[in-house]
Amino acid sequence: MxxxxxxxxxxxxxxxxxxxxxxxxxxxxxxxxxLLGPSGCGxxxxxxxxxxxxxxxxxxxxxxxRDMTHVSPAKRPTTTMFQDYALFPHMCLRDNxxxxxxxxxxxxxxxxxxxxxxxxxxGLKASSAKKPHELSGGQRQRVALARALAVDPDVLLLDxxxxxxxxxxxxxxxxxxxxxxKRVGTTFxxxxxxxxxxxxxxxxxxxxxxxxxEDVGTPASIYMRPRSLFSAGFxxxxxxxxxxxxxxxxxxxxxxxxxxxxxxxxxAFTSGHPVAGRAVTLCIRPEHFRSANADAxxxxxxxxxxxxxxxxxxxxxxxVSADGTTLTAHLPQTDSPEVGAELDLRLKAxxxxxxxxxxxx
Amino acid sequence: xxxxxxALAALYAGLIYLFIFLPVVVLVLFSFQDxxxxxxxxxxxxxxxYEAIFxxxxxxxxxxxxxxxxxISSAVACVLGFLAAYAFARxxxxxxxxxxxxxxxxxxxxTLIIGLxxxxxxxxxxxxxxxxxxxxxxxxxxxxxxxxxxxxxxxxHQVNIERAARDLGAKDWQxxxxxxxxxxxxxxxxxxxxxxxxxxxxxxxxxxLSRFDVTLPxxxxxxxxxxxxxxxxxxxxxxxxxxxxxxxxxxxxxxRKTGKSS
Ligand SMILES: Nc1ncnc2c1ncn2[C@@H]1O[C@H](COP(=O)(O)OP(=O)(O)OP(=O)(O)O)[C@@H](O)[C@H]1O
Ligand SMILES: [Mg+2]
Numbered sequence: 001m002x003x004x005x006x007x008x009x010x011x012x013x014x015x016x017x018x019x020x021x022x023x024x025x026x027x028x029x030x031x032x033x034x035l036l037g038p039s040g041c042g043x044x045x046x047x048x049x050x051x052x053x054x055x056x057x058x059x060x061x062x063x064x065x066r067d068m069t070h071v072s073p074a075k076r077p078t079t080t081m082f083q084d085y086a087l088f089p090h091m092c093l094r095d096n097x098x099x100x101x102x103x104x105x106x107x108x109x110x111x112x113x114x115x116x117x118x119x120x121x122x123g124l125k126a127s128s129a130k131k132p133h134e135l136s137g138g139q140r141q142r143v144a145l146a147r148a149l150a151v152d153p154d155v156l157l158l159d160x161x162x163x164x165x166x167x168x169x170x171x172x173x174x175x176x177x178x179x180x181x182k183r184v185g186t187t188f189x190x191x192x193x194x195x196x197x198x199x200x201x202x203x204x205x206x207x208x209x210x211x212x213x214e215d216v217g218t219p220a221s222i223y224m225r226p227r228s229l230f231s232a233g234f235x236x237x238x239x240x241x242x243x244x245x246x247x248x249x250x251x252x253x254x255x256x257x258x259x260x261x262x263x264x265x266x267x268a269f270t271s272g273h274p275v276a277g278r279a280v281t282l283c284i285r286p287e288h289f290r291s292a293n294a295d296a297x298x299x300x301x302x303x304x305x306x307x308x309x310x311x312x313x314x315x316x317x318x319x320v321s322a323d324g325t326t327l328t329a330h331l332p333q334t335d336s337p338e339v340g341a342e343l344d345l346r347l348k349a350x351x352x353x354x355x356x357x358x359x360x361x
Numbered sequence: 362x363x364x365x366x367x368a369l370a371a372l373y374a375g376l377i378y379l380f381i382f383l384p385v386v387v388l389v390l391f392s393f394q395d396x397x398x399x400x401x402x403x404x405x406x407x408x409x410x411y412e413a414i415f416x417x418x419x420x421x422x423x424x425x426x427x428x429x430x431x432x433i434s435s436a437v438a439c440v441l442g443f444l445a446a447y448a449f450a451r452x453x454x455x456x457x458x459x460x461x462x463x464x465x466x467x468x469x470x471x472t473l474i475i476g477l478x479x480x481x482x483x484x485x486x487x488x489x490x491x492x493x494x495x496x497x498x499x500x501x502x503x504x505x506x507x508x509x510x511x512x513x514x515x516x517x518h519q520v521n522i523e524r525a526a527r528d529l530g531a532k533d534w535q536x537x538x539x540x541x542x543x544x545x546x547x548x549x550x551x552x553x554x555x556x557x558x559x560x561x562x563x564x565x566x567x568x569x570l571s572r573f574d575v576t577l578p579x580x581x582x583x584x585x586x587x588x589x590x591x592x593x594x595x596x597x598x599x600x601x602x603x604x605x606x607x608x609x610x611x612x613x614x615x616x617r618k619t620g621k622s623s
Binding site: 086 | 518521522525526528529530531532535540543
């Protein structure tokens with residue numbers, strides 16, 4: 001089962017602290033949504049409001065078109081997968097997974113059968129008689145998933161479910177989570193502060209900061225066309241170049257930077273509109289400095305000198321100094337950049353994003 | 362020098378154990394005394410005093426009463442202690458620190474005072490003295506202990522587990538019965554067995570609050586009034602044996618369990 005979900009102007013105040021500040025978000029049925037943000041930004045608070053563990057100070061939550069703002073967790077069509085798994089330590093896996101069904105009054109035979117089928121889904125059918133303490137972290141995580149899915153929720157809420165796993169296992173579980181979500185079709189709302197994880201699994205990413213939503217979109221649009229400085233910086237490495245709008249005409253905008261004047265398409269403005277005289281920030285991903293030979297219109301930021309370089313496998317990460325500004329550039333792994341060498345700072349005009357100052361940070 | 366100090370330490374340890382266990386050893390030894398006085402010299406070994414106590418209907422009835430009171434009063438104390446601990450650990454109560462202190466406070470009050478207080482309360486209420494009143498007294502004595510042990514084992518890490526149970530549709534009583542209590546079983550059992558052993562050889566309250574049906578310590582005390590007799594040694598040995606049995610059971614059920622699952 002699956003349902004859409006709508007959050008309207010949700011605010012949560014703890015004492016004098018606004019953990020959530022006027023958050024609105026619509027989630028479609030069957031979507032895999034990832035809430036991404038640094039520690040303390042209110043991800044768990046938002047998830048707890050969706051699950052019914054805390055009530056918003058103001059605002060409204062509806063699931064499948066029904067108002068759920070003041071409904072208890074047990075009566076919501078949601079289940080939560082907790083960060084510490086919260087498995088029942090005294091029950092075997094079969095009873096853990098069957099617990100929700102037992103609470104719904106399902107008979108033993110039917111319940112066990114369903115529990116087995118969900119354990120099978122996560123590949124743990126053979127261990128159904130084991131207790132949680134006999135399992136590894138990844139296996140516990142799977143049991144928690146099976147337990148939460150066994151009651152057929154419309155929406156599954158996952159609070160950093162992979163946080164306790166080592167990197168390799170985490171990457172593997174991400175793929176599994178994604179595959180299982182596709183299979184069951186339930187709406188997933190997944191919390192993490194790992195942007196790679198977010199990109200690996202999300203249909204849409206919701207970037208949060210200080211209790212607010214900074215940006216919402218597909219992984220590609222968040223990375224390529226971020227709508228706030230915070231979102232741009234959180235989703236990977238970026239060069240931020242302060243600039244001032246000189247003027248706009250016919251879909252092109254001229255801006256002045258420390259590295260000279262450049263002309264950009266108006267679509268580079270992902271937030272707000274170009275207004276002459278306004279201070280803005282150019283956001284340039286380091287890997288975009290490589291595309292100088294393309295046919296597309298290019299922008300030149302002059303030449304720079306490589307002051308440091310390190311090999312990262314997929315690319316060389318170089319520090320480049322140009323007119324007193326330090327930039328980071330990722331050059332192809334086949335290049336052999338040398339310290340002291342000159343670099344042509346040329347890139348595709350449409351790869352630059354212009355953000356208004358004061359939007360985020 | 363090293364050898365000397367090791368030897369002295371061993372001697373000291375030996376003396377301490379002797380000091381603790383000698384009375385018990387003497388008690389048990391003279392329960393086999395082939396004679397009518399449980400004092401040296403040991404005339405020979407016999408089982409007739411054990412035969413005598415097992416044939417003594419009053420003594421056996423008292424033993425049964427003691428077990429009954431111990432088990433039932435401990436179970437009641439554990440249930441009440443668990444409920445109180447759950448409330449204190451899971452809800453923010455007004456003046457929670459003070460209230461918690463008040464629950465534990467009776468541990469520091471002498472059983473004589475508690476017994477006398479209960480006696481006058483029972484007089485006022487018109488409840489007649491019986492095994493039930495002894496049981497009530499033992500609940501009063503053991504409740505603080507049960508509360509303290511169970512409360513100490515309720516940590517924040519179980520909160521999410523209870524929350525998960527609620528999320529999956531469990532009602533409050535189902536959470537407590539199916540999730541919290543089983544999770545805390547080791548400490549609940551520890552509280553239960555400890556309070557059983559306390560109740561088992563508690564004398565003052567049992568003496569003050571009973572009349573016709575009495576518990577074993579009270580019966581032994583009335584035997585003692587008619588003078589020393591190896592029979593009292595024999596029943597004392599039985600009391601000791603049962604206490605040890607409780608401890609061994611506790612060791613196996615409680616500590617084995619905690620050792621494994623943590
Ligand atoms: N019950 C509470 N009382 C007071 N403040 C709280 C409470 N719960 C959360 N907060 C505060 O609200 C803010 C957001 O907390 P939240 O748990 O939602 O963060 P988070 O984004 O999940 O962070 P993390 O990634 O560290 O889990 C934090 O600054 C936290 O201190
Ligand atoms: Mg959190």
